Amino acid sequence: MIVGLGPGPAEWMTPEAAHAIAAASDVVGYRPYLDRLALRPDQCTHASDNRVEMDRARLALQLAAEGRTVAVVSGGDPGVFAMAAAAFEAIEEDPRWLKLEIAVAPGVTAMQAAAARLGAPLGHDFCAISLSDNLKPWGVIERRLRAAAEGDFVIALYNPASRARPTRIMQAFDLLRGMKASTTPVAFARAVGRAEETLQLMTLGDADASLADMATLVVIGSSETRLILRDGARPWMVTARTYGVRR
Amino acid sequence: MIVGLGPGPAEWMTPEAAHAIAAASDVVGYRPYLDRLALRPDQCTHASDNRVEMDRARLALQLAAEGRTVAVVSGGDPGVFAMAAAAFEAIEEDPRWLKLEIAVAPGVTAMQAAAARLGAPLGHDFCAISLSDNLKPWGVIERRLRAAAEGDFVIALYNPASRARPTRIMQAFDLLRGMKASTTPVAFARAVGRAEETLQLMTLGDADASLADMATLVVIGSSETRLILRDGARPWMVTARTYGVRR
Numbered sequence: 001m002i003v004g005l006g007p008g009p010a011e012w013m014t015p016e017a018a019h020a021i022a023a024a025s026d027v028v029g030y031r032p033y034l035d036r037l038a039l040r041p042d043q044c045t046h047a048s049d050n051r052v053e054m055d056r057a058r059l060a061l062q063l064a065a066e067g068r069t070v071a072v073v074s075g076g077d078p079g080v081f082a083m084a085a086a087a088f089e090a091i092e093e094d095p096r097w098l099k100l101e102i103a104v105a106p107g108v109t110a111m112q113a114a115a116a117r118l119g120a121p122l123g124h125d126f127c128a129i130s131l132s133d134n135l136k137p138w139g140v141i142e143r144r145l146r147a148a149a150e151g152d153f154v155i156a157l158y159n160p161a162s163r164a165r166p167t168r169i170m171q172a173f174d175l176l177r178g179m180k181a182s183t184t185p186v187a188f189a190r191a192v193g194r195a196e197e198t199l200q201l202m203t204l205g206d207a208d209a210s211l212a213d214m215a216t217l218v219v220i221g222s223s224e225t226r227l228i229l230r231d232g233a234r235p236w237m238v239t240a241r242t243y244g245v246r247r
Numbered sequence: 248m249i250v251g252l253g254p255g256p257a258e259w260m261t262p263e264a265a266h267a268i269a270a271a272s273d274v275v276g277y278r279p280y281l282d283r284l285a286l287r288p289d290q291c292t293h294a295s296d297n298r299v300e301m302d303r304a305r306l307a308l309q310l311a312a313e314g315r316t317v318a319v320v321s322g323g324d325p326g327v328f329a330m331a332a333a334a335f336e337a338i339e340e341d342p343r344w345l346k347l348e349i350a351v352a353p354g355v356t357a358m359q360a361a362a363a364r365l366g367a368p369l370g371h372d373f374c375a376i377s378l379s380d381n382l383k384p385w386g387v388i389e390r391r392l393r394a395a396a397e398g399d400f401v402i403a404l405y406n407p408a409s410r411a412r413p414t415r416i417m418q419a420f421d422l423l424r425g426m427k428a429s430t431t432p433v434a435f436a437r438a439v440g441r442a443e444e445t446l447q448l449m450t451l452g453d454a455d456a457s458l459a460d461m462a463t464l465v466v467i468g469s470s471e472t473r474l475i476l477r478d479g480a481r482p483w484m485v486t487a488r489t490y491g492v493r494r
Binding site: 006014039077081083084085092098099106107108109115119120121127129130135147150152187209230231238241244 | 383384396
């Protein structure tokens with residue numbers, strides 16, 4: 001089973017995910033995700049580094065083919081920029097793996113956790129784009145950013161920056177500034193649900209893209225996204241359900 | 248608290264949502280969602296019809312302003328085409344409501360449940376579009392469908408049809424057929440997680456859009472989405488993480 005742990009806290013992990021982990025003989029995953037879990041001594045853990053998704057998927061399939069009950073764990077939702085796609089790509093490599101009983105346990109993904117804290121920024125049509133260009137050309141990312149702006153979608157950006165490519169998010173903001181109002185609300189939501197959670201609201205015109213790191217989820221509003229100001233508290237960020245009322 | 252119940256089964260409801268409902272003096276929601284919950288006799292329920300989101304939000308805020316502990320329940324994730332946006336729109340109507348302590352509990356939304364059953368169709372950049380034109384002009388929906396095709400996003404369509412507008416999904420498919428390959432995989436996922444769950448795979452060229460109803464979530468692939476065939480089972484629908492390898 002390919003299992004989504006949610007963004008961090010146990011209160012955001014589904015019962016299905018918790019049961020799948022408890023039922024597993026072997027738990028495979030990126031080390032920080034395994035460290036979150038309270039496993040029993042009789043359970044085998046197989047920790048790996050980041051960016052070795054295919055190796056991790058093959059190991060899990062090999063163990064399952066040997067008759068083990070395997071949980072491959074993923075932060076957030078394994079179906080959203082996470083382990084599920086890697087696992088199915090690996091399944092094609094060996095015809096025996098196609099006969100395994102595979103299931104996916106969905107989970108709350110980072111943009112949903114960020115949206116819950118911010119108000120309702122994803123309350124209307126939106127898109128999710130990974131800025132990682134490890135596996136796709138930057139040109140494809142630019143094409144998608146342009147299309148997202150042309151369609152006036154709310155945009156959730158995953159993997160906005162890394163040590164290897166710190167400037168991708170700045171390039172993305174530069175592209176979007178040429179197409180969207182400078183007053184467009186932007187949120188940087190970092191490590192939502194964990195002790196180091198931070199939330200910052202800006203405008204597209206003022207946003208300092210260099211603040212984003214790999215633990216940051218960036219939400220860029222549509223033309224309908226607005227802030228609701230409060231006394232002594234962060235404004236709510238909301239994308240209205242009704243289109244065009246304020247213009 | 249604006250609470251997401253997930254797509255249906257208890258195994259997909261987060262502990263946070265379960266705790267929020269247990270802690271509530273009053274539970275407000277669309278009747279079928281309230282019917283899913285095992286509430287105590289001391290809890291007040293306030294059931295309403297569909298399409299009265301603003302009335303429901305105002306009632307919940309009024310009760311909270313009276314000092315009640317209120318859970319407003321929503322299917323899926325309240326932040327995705329659901330109650331959170333309506334609640335924040337209502338909050339603006341009365342300055343006293345802005346001082347209430349409001350929180351959102353995210354949940355697994357329909358496209359994630361559908362994706363988990365199908366394989367990994369949302370494994371790469373995707374967008375979510377509601378085809379409901381109750382609150383936005385059809386022209387905005389067409390603009391977003393075109394942008395989604397131009398950006399080669401995987402597309403999740405919410406609210407694809409209703410008795411009031413049965414032909415919207417057909418118009419959407421006609422538009423997309425002019426822009427995307429007829430071999431593009433399409434899935435109709437209906438009532439995922441509930442007893443009446445059905446999953447159907449088609450191609451964009453062959454898809455009979457009239458099969459979609461309000462309980463259906465439609466997933467339309469990108470150019471990278473493919474089917475992995477299995478003996479005696481439904482193929483897996485997967486959007487590869489690596490762009491352009493197969494072309």
